[in-house]
Every structure is written in structure tokens, then in C-alpha cells.
Amino acid sequence: MKGNRALSRSPRREQLIDDPRHDSYKARGKLPDPTRCPECRAVFQKGRWTWNGARSADVHEQLCPACQRARDGFPGGYVTLGGEYLAAHRDEILNLVRNCEAEEKARHPLQRIIAIRNVDGGVLVTTTDAHLARRIAEHVHDACKGSLALQYSKEENLVRANWMR
């Protein structure tokens, strides 16, 4: 794409960006260190995102990959929850989902829920990262049994999980 080419400084990097299978949200890793996300206040520092980064006022600001994905409406994971047991224990199960997110997010700032929505026959949870979708699905499965199907797409760095009970 013309736009990418104009912005790219090194020919090697251009190849990466042009590769449609490349996860562009992770490719933006060449950030000034530190960089702060103006939305969630996570800080990219010493090569990783943290909640306990530099607080100085003049730090470089750029959206973190998680906020970027949420803004673009481009999840890294989809967890579909369905079945009669879900309908009967909905609040309880959604608490499990939220607790799982809180635990992951505290340690890994880019692991977040984008949205929890009602869909036909159940609930759809979208996440900023494939890892969290898998964790949530396995957490619900461990706690409530039922059946779980996980689908990975390595190319898109995407997980689709389907839990039923």
C-alpha cells in the first residue's frame, strides 16, 4: 500500500507491515520508551506495558494496542457462552468472566474485555487478546463444567471459544 510505503523508513520493516498476516497491533512495538496510553494510562517501559510506569507529564503518548483494538472494534478473542445453565446462572457466570479479566489485566495491561453482549441464545464476550479469551473460556469450563470448543487461528492471532451448558 502506498500509504505504508511512504511512512516506512526501512525496507525490511516495510515487508513486515505489508504482510497481511502480520499482527499490526504487536508490530507497533517500536515505541519510544517510555510511552503512555492517553486512554487507559498504561505505560510502555523497558519493552513492556505496565500499570506502574513513569508518571512524568512530558512522556510520549500513543494508544496502547488494547485501546487501539477496542477503538477499531477488532477483537483478538471471541468467547460465546450459551445453554440453559447459562440462562439460569447468568450473573454468576458473568462474574467469573469479569473476575478472570481483572486478574489477568492486573498483571498484563493489554489483556482486557472489549465488550459483553447479548446474542442469540447467549452471551458474546470479546477480548483484546487471544490469550484472555482462552483463559476466560477455560475458567468458566473449570468452574461450571459443560462443553468447551476452542478454535485458534495462528495467522490472525485469534481465538474463538464456544462454551455451552
Ligand SMILES: [Zn+2]
Ligand atoms: Zn490504552
